[in-house]
Amino acid sequence: MGGVEVGMRVVRGPDWRWGEQDGGAGHAGTVVEVGRPGSSTTPDRTVVVQWDAGARTNYRVGYQAAYDLRLLDNAPVGVKHPNHICDGCKRQAISGMRWKCSSCFDYDLCTTCYMADKHNLDHPFLRYDIVTSKGVDVGQRKTAEKLPLQGIFVGAKVIRGPDWDWGNQDGGEGKCGRVTEIRGWDNESGRSVANVTWLCGSTNVYRVGHKGKVDLKVLWPATNGHIYTFHLPVLGKQEECGNGNEVGSASSPRSLPFSVGERVRVVVPVEDLRAMQEGHGGWNHKMAEFLDKVGVVHRITDKGDVRVQYEGYATRWTIHPQALARVTPYAPGDMVTVILDTAKVKEHQKGHGEWIEYMKSALGKTGVVARVYPDGDLRVNVEGKTWTFNPLCVTLAPQTTPFVSPPTTDHDNNNRTTDQQQEQHQQPQENEMGSTTGQTAAGNGPLSSILQQLMEPEQDSTVVDHMVREAAQGHTQALSTLLSTHPDKVDGRSSGKTCLQVACHQGHMDIVRLLLHHKASLDIADDDGDLALHYSAFGNQPEIMELLLRKNASINVVNKGRCSALHVAVNKQHAACVKVLIKYNCDINIQDSYGDTALHDAIGKESIEILELLGNSPNLDLTLRNKRGFNVLHHAALKGNNFAAEKLLLRSRQFVDVRKEDGFAALHLAALNGHRQVAETLITMGTASIDITNKKGQTPLLLAVSQGHCGxxxxxxxxxxxxxxxxxxxxxxxxxxxxxxxxxxxxxxxxxxxxxxxxxxxxxxxxxxxxxxxxxxxxxxxxxxxxxxxxxxxxxxxxxxxxxxxxxxxxxxxxxxxxxxxxxxxxxxxxxxxxxxxxxxxxxxxxxxDSSHSSTVLVRPQSQSQPVSPAKMTGEPSRVSPTPQQPMNDCNAEKVEESCGDCSICLECPAEVVFEPCGHCVTCEDCSGRVKKCFQCRAVVMSKITKDGRTVSCKSRQPSAERLKYLETKIAEIEEAHCCSICMERRRNVAFLCGHGACVICAHTLKTCHMCRKPISKKINLY
The missing domain is CATH 1.25.40 (Serine Threonine Protein Phosphatase 5, Tetratricopeptide repeat)
Incomplete structure (x- = not known):
């Protein structure tokens, strides 16, 4: 784990031998002092802990090789994982430790959800103490020991503690209060302050770990669920990391779990699938109909989720990859028949060995499966020839006679990775852009896979096929021999690709030099319009890219999707290639078929290094807009990329209020999509016009309110x-x-x-x-x-x-x-x-x-609305009531609690006086003085008792200046309440059947009520 800091919340650890100093096993405390070398009271490798129960002493965190404590929570010291969302509670930016499932794809939990048994208890987890730490394998929770966690949590009764510095806000020494919430202190720390309501009525927040201070001491501890004690890190001890077998996030560069065209089936129960779908495409009850069916992978989304197409159904479902498993019905030795439909085979072969014309000879014929690849593809021997087929291209055939296949050579190191089509654009907010989606033309790699036929020898292939295959495999000598014999074939194509293109993608520098020596053309494009330079960008080969540029390759040439090599490098997030292209002065302002520049794409990919490279280019044109009307600052606000927004504002602040054709400026887009950090940057750094309007008259505030983005x-x-x-x-x-x-x-x-x-x-x-x-x-x-x-x-x-x-x-x-x-x-x-x-x-x-109405507790709202220092609270603490002159009986006390509400007379102060003998509580102390009969039951009031037991005198109070002013104000309000609500001048003397009214002059012309818009069927004069 990381270093020890004041403010950390702890529980007893493995070497504990100090009895019940902490209040008992599972009781929490706070580190308030960290030992230092040379100290006589708190030596190095020790800490001082203030326990919630009140004790305060020092403990070992490595001193004499002993460890007395475990870390319960490091959120109070400001630890956050900003780029991770808890899949349990869906909160952005996990505070404190992060718990990552080792079995599931991209599944993280915060400490609260982990300890609350969210997700499958059989799955092992990795614990990440801080953002930069490596995961520590903590195993499964199913058999782990649990202890109840107790201390200063919601529901605990507390009194002032050792660091109290807030006067008599609690009502005085020894007065107790109840914890109503544990929360963070702005953005500085998490779960570091407690919201406490004191018996005197005041409410405020107090430190429980914030900056190492503890303002409270617990009288009656509250239980905050249970904790897996042995899954918590030992405070001060370096732990061994996990075995590294964690499942990467969807954005990691690891290969995706499935390939397009694979046959898959859901392998988890419907209840688990419903839970796993949260944040991964969502759940639809119709999905349950497909659980027992075999589907085909249609594509992989940017998040790593799998789009599955089921045969015979038009609907495609987005499914969590960990809920799926490959369906492999074939095994080596099985007899299979290749289907006859040429069009279907061509379609299925995309990304699965690809299609060449020589495969026609195998259609409709029977062969034997020689090998099943890990991705499900089959190596099939058909009449002495070996082909790689998508399993959808074959069917099982009955074995009638033994089939002996000819010897074949398999290449285990073949590159069979599929470059999936990248989705460049997210679906924009429907409120702003409808539901238009698009895909970048740069996302589909020119080698959906390096053709299996180019990687393995075939008997009847042409010379060009042979040459391209040798180039793909990096066989320099063999290719040199072929080129010396057939120099005119240097630019020949196999499946639309030249030797130079495949060599550039694979990074075979010697092959590229050889081909360039034999005058291979740099300007030949494949079927998608990609040149050799594009291929080097797809393959992340910056050295080869630089060699091509030195040989005068066209740096700004675009493919059929109007993507330059820069677009490709940015979309693939190959920063080294971007650096080379900028070094050779590529045009960074080229727009693809969607109108996006490379910077638009970089903003969507959130690669800081690439954004730095593009943002520092002197030739950057920030005025360019894509076909949806977004310039790059708009795009940064739409995507919530704060780094890009800061970079662009530092360069050209004058673009901050530039609007799209519909009137949306960058601040509108940030507000509409809830990107608070970007909005703050636009306001502070860009001095954006905060009330700028779009063509519908909407300001950023109106858009944010309409979407409920409170922040x-x-x-x-x-x-x-x-x-x-x-x-x-x-x-x-x-x-x-x-x-x-x-x-x-x-x-x-x-x-x-x-x-x-x-x-x-x-x-x-x-x-x-x-x-x-x-x-x-x-x-x-x-x-x-x-x-x-x-x-x-x-x-x-x-x-x-x-x-x-x-x-x-x-x-x-x-x-x-x-x-x-x-x-x-x-x-x-x-x-x-x-x-x-x-x-x-x-x-x-x-x-x-209405019993529910009579028992509703109306609590006056707090005017203090943010976690500020208790010392900065305005107003005096509530005064302590004197000793009760006449205690209320239990019956009346219960009635007071049931009748709590606002005063029925002034409608402002809380009702706190109980009428005897009826026991109703309907007025405040000020208004109760002249009451003779209870408003609620009309019974004669014999005595009036406050909630703290004092008897209220029935004598009328002498009107003070303040009271007189109040009464004058109330009279004015009553007079105004009877004024016509249209002219606000004359008395309201005409009523409508709907209950509303107006003065006789304003009501004369009305046909519908000006308040509720109901037709006026009758007008009643009031006298």
């Missing part, structure tokens, strides 16, 4: 984006956020990089709401987004809300609005009051019959 929304708002702007339909950001709450199920993922919205989400969860889009709407309301702004259909955001609980929630955040004038905020609050007026009136008219 981008928060970035844009905090950077000064106009939250009141509307699009061509009059939709504001609040319209879009509330539309999303009703049209989509509540997302389960946490909004990344959005600490304020995340805290709002945590707050509203306590009130029974779980929708991230609703948290986003509350955030916008808190920032001052109007709830009364009408769109082009005269719909306000309030018209999209169907229940009073949501209105109450939105109202509580509107009172905190920091943007807009006080008058507009007041108007929004009145509109919210109007929207909930009728339902609230019903609740006051008699006893509530």
């Amino acid at each position: 981008v929304v928060e970035l844009l708002v905090e950077s000064g984006a106009d939250i009141h702007v509307c699009d061509e339909d009059g939709e504001t950001a609040l319209h879009l956020a509330l539309l999303k709450t009703s049209s989509t199920p509540p997302p389960q993922a946490h909004p990344p990089h959005a600490p304020i919205i995340m805290q709002i989400l945590n707050d509203i969860r306590e009130r029974g709401f779980k929708n991230v889009s609703l948290a986003l709407a509350c955030y916008l309301a808190q920032k001052g987004c109007s709830v009364t702004a009408a769109n082009s259909r005269s719909k306000t955001p309030l018209d999209l809300i169907n229940d009073t609980n949501t209105i109450d929630l939105l109202q509580s955040y509107t009172t905190q609005a920091s943007g807009g004038s006080l008058a507009r905020v007041d108007m929004d609050l009145k509109a919210l009051d109007l929207a909930a007026e009728s339902i609230r009136h019903q609740s006051l008219a008699g006893p509530s019959t």
Whole structure:
């Protein structure tokens, strides 16, 4: 593992002999000091640990060759794996240790999901402690020992700890609180602070490992699942790495697990397949119909997933490669018959030995399988000749007589790798570009495989076939002899390829020099238009490429897909070839058949080295656009390539606000696709216009809200984006956020990089709401987004809300609005009051019959919305209540808990006074003074008791200046609530059957209600 740092979370290790100092096996602690040479208290190879239970002492991490601790979590010290997504919880950038399945293709888990038994317990895993570490084989979890993990986790009761420095925020010495969440401190660290709600009512975040500080001590520990103790690294000890047999990621240069045309079958149960499909093409219930069928590999995607075509069905399925296995029905010695259909054989042979005209003589004839290759292809002897066939080209034949095959020579070192067609373009967002897809013409290699017929001798081949075969195998002497005999055949073709082309691809330098000496042409193209220079780019042969360029090869020539050698090198991510081409001044601005330059392709491939090479070229033209209208900065924003965006802005910042034909600028594209880092770069480095609009009047903020990208929304708002702007339909950001709450199920993922919205989400969860889009709407309301702004259909955001609980929630955040004038905020609050007026009136008219409503706990939202230092919290801590004068009985205490809500009179403060003898709690302390009868049951109130046991006097309170001002404000609000909502001047004295109304003058011409758009069938005068 890496070095020991303060802040690391630990548990007891293999050499532990210190009893219950840690609180017991499985209890967690935090490294708060690392030993140093020469120290008398904390010598080198020791650490000081602050245990959650309270003890604090030093332990050995290599001292005297003993190791007392294991590393539980290194996320609090900022360890991240930014390029990996947890396949369990789907969170981007795994914090802490990464756990990679050794059996499955590209399957990673975070520590939380690994310990929670996500994925198959029979599969062995590799542990990666930091980004640069090598994987440590930890084996399977099925038989491993598990221990419950306990300490400061969600649900634990805590008091102030050793590093407490936050005054009386906890209510005073010895007061306890409950941990409601463990989270990171911005982007500095992960799982390093705890959100605590104290008994006094205040809530804040406190350090539990952040920068080695621990502000809390546990009174009652909480259990946070279980841990596989022996799978955790020993703190301070270097461990041996795994055997290297891990499965590479889809982007690794290793060969793909399947080849195009192979026969495959799903070999995992349907439940496992459904889980494996997450992030690998998704699950469709119709896929279950194909589990017992044999399919054919149609292609391999850029992620390494397999597209499978089933015979007789038009549908192709994208399937996780680890869910498939090759179907090999043939074995050496089997009698097979080659099918007669020439067209089918030609099609099946692509990438499987290829097709030559001499194979026609084998069609329809019976032979014997001499060898089955690892990829499933067959080596078949037919009438004394040996051919390589795709297994789809043959069928089993009954053996009637013994068949003795002639001796053949197999070449085990044959290159039979297939260069798959690369998908250059991802499917763009449907909101912006529809569903157009494309494939680069540079992606399909000229040697889908080096022809098997060129690698092995055939009896009846022509001289040219022989020469090309010798060139492919690198047999310099044999080729030299043939060239001396047939110098006119130097440019001859076999299956469309010349000797020079195959030699350039294979990297046979001596063969290339020999052919050039015999005047081989550099300008002959194959059937796809690829020249020898293209072949050297496909084969990653920079030395041969340089030799060709010294011999005046055409550096900028393009193939039939209009791809130059530079396009090919970039798509194949062959940086050395790119360097050679730039060295010889290639044109880096050539556009392929899709209009993409090499830099467009490099941005999609995310190769930093190639981006550096192209970005530093003095001849780079940043104005060029592809056929979809994207310049390179647009493309970087679309793909989320922040490195490319930074590079381009450093070079030419003036392009930051250049728009496509549809009006989309780079910031629009970054916001639409949720690329927060790119958006931040465009705003900070590029000083992009934050409120730039497209042709539909949409700003980046509106696009980000429409897609629910909370991190981008928060970035844009905090950077000064106009939250009141509307699009061509009059939709504001609040319209879009509330539309999303009703049209989509509540997302389960946490909004990344959005600490304020995340805290709002945590707050509203306590009130029974779980929708991230609703948290986003509350955030916008808190920032001052109007709830009364009408769109082009005269719909306000309030018209999209169907229940009073949501209105109450939105109202509580509107009172905190920091943007807009006080008058507009007041108007929004009145509109919210109007929207909930009728339902609230019903609740006051008699006893509530809705038990769920009466038990809803309404918690005031926190104004502090991001994990800032507790010392920076505004406002004073809640005062400690005095000793209760009259304790409540248990019955009343239970009723208080059940009736918790907002005051029914002022609708602002929480209800906290219990009426006796009925036991209802419907008002705050201030409003309860003059109450004589309970609003809920109409019973006479004999006494009034607060939640902490104090008796409230029934005498009317003397009005203070502040109270008088409050009452005047409420009267003004009541008057305004009865004003006509159209002219806002005259009193509302006409009502419609829908419940809305207006003044008599404004109502005279109305035929439909201005609020709900319902036809007005009757107008009722109010007196």
